[in-house]
Amino acid sequence: MTTVPADKNAALQPSGRLEGIGWLVNDSLTIAWRYLAAMLRLPESILFSAIQPMLLVLMFRYVFGGAIRGVHGSYVNYLMPGIFVQTVAFGAVISAVGVAEDIQKGIIERFRALPMARSAVLAGRTLSDLTRNACSIALMAGLGFAVGFRIETNVPAFLAGLGILLFFSWALSWGFSFIGLVVRNSETAQVATFPILLPFTFASSAFVPVQTMPGWLQAFAKYQPVSQVVNACRALMDGGPTSFHVLIALAWCFGLVAVLAPLAVRRYRRPA
Amino acid sequence: MPDPPAIEAHDLTKRFAKGNVLALDGLSFETPPGTVLGVLGPNGAGKTTAVRILCTVLVPDNGRAAILGLDVVRDAVAVRRVIGLAGQNAAVDENLSGRQNLQMVGRLSHMARGQAKKRAEELLEQFGLTNAASRSLKTYSGGMRRRLDLAAALVAQPPILFFDEPTTGLDPQTRRDMWTWTERLVAEGTTVLLTTQYLEEADRLADQVIVVDHGKVIAQGTPESLKADLGSTVLLVTLENSENAPRAAALLGPLGTRAPIVEDTLVEMSVENGPKAGSEALRVLDADGITVLGLVLREPSLDEVFLKLTGHRADSGPPAVATQASAESVGPRARSAR
Numbered sequence: 001m002t003t004v005p006a007d008k009n010a011a012l013q014p015s016g017r018l019e020g021i022g023w024l025v026n027d028s029l030t031i032a033w034r035y036l037a038a039m040l041r042l043p044e045s046i047l048f049s050a051i052q053p054m055l056l057v058l059m060f061r062y063v064f065g066g067a068i069r070g071v072h073g074s075y076v077n078y079l080m081p082g083i084f085v086q087t088v089a090f091g092a093v094i095s096a097v098g099v100a101e102d103i104q105k106g107i108i109e110r111f112r113a114l115p116m117a118r119s120a121v122l123a124g125r126t127l128s129d130l131t132r133n134a135c136s137i138a139l140m141a142g143l144g145f146a147v148g149f150r151i152e153t154n155v156p157a158f159l160a161g162l163g164i165l166l167f168f169s170w171a172l173s174w175g176f177s178f179i180g181l182v183v184r185n186s187e188t189a190q191v192a193t194f195p196i197l198l199p200f201t202f203a204s205s206a207f208v209p210v211q212t213m214p215g216w217l218q219a220f221a222k223y224q225p226v227s228q229v230v231n232a233c234r235a236l237m238d239g240g241p242t243s244f245h246v247l248i249a250l251a252w253c254f255g256l257v258a259v260l261a262p263l264a265v266r267r268y269r270r271p272a
Numbered sequence: 273m274p275d276p277p278a279i280e281a282h283d284l285t286k287r288f289a290k291g292n293v294l295a296l297d298g299l300s301f302e303t304p305p306g307t308v309l310g311v312l313g314p315n316g317a318g319k320t321t322a323v324r325i326l327c328t329v330l331v332p333d334n335g336r337a338a339i340l341g342l343d344v345v346r347d348a349v350a351v352r353r354v355i356g357l358a359g360q361n362a363a364v365d366e367n368l369s370g371r372q373n374l375q376m377v378g379r380l381s382h383m384a385r386g387q388a389k390k391r392a393e394e395l396l397e398q399f400g401l402t403n404a405a406s407r408s409l410k411t412y413s414g415g416m417r418r419r420l421d422l423a424a425a426l427v428a429q430p431p432i433l434f435f436d437e438p439t440t441g442l443d444p445q446t447r448r449d450m451w452t453w454t455e456r457l458v459a460e461g462t463t464v465l466l467t468t469q470y471l472e473e474a475d476r477l478a479d480q481v482i483v484v485d486h487g488k489v490i491a492q493g494t495p496e497s498l499k500a501d502l503g504s505t506v507l508l509v510t511l512e513n514s515e516n517a518p519r520a521a522a523l524l525g526p527l528g529t530r531a532p533i534v535e536d537t538l539v540e541m542s543v544e545n546g547p548k549a550g551s552e553a554l555r556v557l558d559a560d561g562i563t564v565l566g567l568v569l570r571e572p573s574l575d576e577v578f579l580k581l582t583g584h585r586a587d588s589g590p591p592a593v594a595t596q597a598s599a600e601s602v603g604p605r606a607r608s609a610r
Contacts (some may be wrong), residue, residue: 023382030379038367041408106363110424113327115352116380 024117031124035098036131049094049132053087053140060207061147073238076148080141081161081233082206085226087140088133088169089201092176093193095129099180100189119265126173133169137162152239161236164249168229171256178264200226205234225252276341278305278432278463279326283335285487286321295321296332297487303465303480305340305431308458310478310495311467312578318487319467320360323436326465327357339432353381356425359436359467363421366409370401370420373409374427381428388427395423399453415446422453433457435466439473451476471575485582498577505546506576509539509553510566523556537565542572 039046060083065075099122102108111121141149141162151158180189203217204210204226210218221227232249235242279302286296295318303309313319324330326337328348337344339351364373371392378388396405399419409417418438425433435454439447454477458464468474474481475495483491483498491498509524511517514537521532521539527549528541543549546569557564 026382027380030376034365034368034372034376037372038365041367041369105366107365109324109329110357110363110377111380112329113352113355113357114377114380115349115382120380 020117024120024123027116027120028123028127030116031121032127032131033124035125035128039128039132049091050136050139053083053136054143056083056087057140057143057147064207073152074148074150076144077150077152077238078234079207080144080149081165081237082204082230083144084137084140084162084165084233085168085204085230086201086206087136088165089172089197089226091129091133091136091169092172093190093197094132095125095173096176096180096183096189096193097186099125099177100184101186103181103184104186118269122174122177122261122264122268125177126170129173130166130170133166137165151237153237157236157242160246161233164229164232164236164246164253167253168225168249168256171253171260174257174260174264178260178267181264181267200224205230225249225256228252275305276338277302278307279303279309279337279339279465281322281326281335281337284322284325284332284337285334286318286325286330286332295487296325296335298335299484299488300335301482301489301492303463305463306458306461307479308454308464308466308477310474310481311465311484312469312471312474312481313467313484314469314582317484319484320436321487322484323357323359323434323465323467327355327434328352353428354430354432356428356430356433357436358422358425359434359438360440364409364417364424366417369406369408370396370412370416370423371405373420374423377424377427383428391427395426399423414441415443418442418446418450422450426457431462433462433464435464437467437469439468439470447473471578483578483581491577491581499572505543505549506568506570506572507541507543507546507549507553508566508568508570509557509564510568511537511539512563512565513537516562519560520557520562523560523562524553527552527556 057080060079061076065079102121108121176193179192183189183192199220203213203221204224205221206226210221210227213221228245229249229252232242232245234240235245281302282300284296284299285294287294297318299318299322301309311319311322321330325332326339326344328344328351331345340354342350342354344351365376368376374392374395375388378391379385381388383391393402393405396402399422401416401419401423404412404416409420412420422435422438425435438454439450442450451473454464454466464477466473466477478495481492481495481498482489507528509520511520517534517537517539521534524532524539524541528543530542532539532541534540550567550569554564554567
């Protein structure tokens with residue numbers, strides 16, 4: 001945003017590729033601001049979306065904490081990375097519902113008639129989801145520390161774990177935005193996403209070791225992205241061999257973004 | 273080279289795969305800058321599809337369209353810089369405040385931050401929304417929301433505006449306000465394409481009217497010329513009882529340009545010279561001892577133009593029998609005029 005013509009009346013005109021990128025950034029930030037500003041206007045929705053992950057921490061810590069065995073060391077430490085990943089996964093439903101609602105209410109129609117960058121609606125959407133996820137993870141980590149969660153490695157490794165987590169959440173936002181674009185109805189988006197989320201979050205290493213599952217399920221549970229991201233976070237936060245898990249998790253995140261983001265943008269650009 | 277038309281469409285066709293509906297079937301028209309084009313047609317005539325193509329939201333199957341000479345498919349980005357869209361399809365964000373909505377549209381139209389803020393305040397003031405500016409749209413009335421919707425279309429001061437049924441479902445006061453605002457914009461040189469089901473609206477605002485039905489233009493002209501095509505003045509005579517009606521029709525027949533239409537106690541006909549025919553009608557009927565309860569002379573409305581062209585009224589989906597619909601549209605008016 002370095003060049004601003006003196007024309008006071010008309011909208012600015014583009015003149016090159018550099019400005020095109022500048023506008024993509026400008027438009028994406030504006031759209032991200034739109035979602036965050038809307039969220040801030042609904043304090044009760046912030047409250048409830050904050051309560052849910054915090055309750056999850058407490059429930060798993062105190063309800064299942066005593067029953068689930070077969071984990072070496074502290075179950076809280078085992079659990080927290082799992083809850084982090086589960087929270088961002090379920091949080092992605094908001095992306096699907098939000099995008100579908102925008103289509104339903106007709107605001108996408110206005111965006112399409114504006115000279116804005118076409119991929120900015122989704123880029124802004126996923127950016128606002130990233131911000132929201134960062135807040136809820138910070139909240140959960142704080143509560144986790146209060147109920148006994150301890151970093152067994154070091155702070156940089158812990159932060160690297162959170163980084164992978166947010167990268168994964170961003171990849172999911174693209175995928176779930178795509179679902180929202182396809183179903184075009186907020187209620188459908190809500191119900192369409194759960195059959196995807198449940199097997200991925202529960203048939204994973206998020207809450208229990210995969211080794212306790214039957215063999216046919218293990219094959220899926222071991223290699224699917226949620227488990228890989230949980231394993232990487234767990235290695236970075238709770239200790240153990242890290243590089244292999246981290247590489248696999250990053251590969252999943254890059255792969256998912258590389259496939260899902262173009263898919264979603266193409267779907268958005270496709271004239272209805 | 274002469275200036276290109278503000279808005280032009282050439283042989284646009286669009287078929288929706290869903291339900292295999294042919295929404296546009298060779299739609300063509302042109303409109304010069306600084307004028308209002310009224311697009312008149314019933315629900316499902318293809319009006320909104322046409323607007324969506326012209327606003328670059330939808331791509332036509334065939335044909336082409338241009339805004340100020342810019343092709344809506346090839347130069348879509350350039351087109352988006354010169355158009356504003358308001359109406360039934362383009363929404364505002366109801367989770368934001370009025371001010372936030374306008375600022376967002378300003379930023380997405382690539383105005384500088386300060387400029388977008390200033391423009392938002394101007395528009396809030398202009399549309400009487402300053403007091404509600406920081407409230408969430410959820411608290412806005414239907415009329416307030418529609419005003420904000422119009423304001424959102426005006427943020428970047430586009431020379432071409434599309435209003436898709438801008439007053440559908442509005443209260444009469446807000447509708448009149450919308451008309452005044454539209455007239456003001458046109459006086460400042462803006463070109464407006466207005467789709468409507470309300471003939472009164474087209475009559476009041478439009479310089480040119482195209483009548484669209486089943487995805488094509490079935491008539492065009494100024495509201496006056498379209499009405500003139502119907503012929504002349506309409507003369508309506510209300511009798512005391514229906515038994516006299518056939519005899520009255522026979523007596524009045526020579527005064528009209530077409531055979532009179534009889535409906536219960538009402539005789540309707542077209543005449544060349546209204547006042548002269550009116551007094552003549554009274555004289556003839558009086559001489560024959562037929563009691564006249566009411567006599568109305570009026571210009572034909574676009575309602576009648578529409579009915580004549582399509583065989584159904586503008587606001588009714590399925591085609592109705594012309595004479596029946598005619599009696600419906602004319603009856604209450606004649607009674608209230610008494």
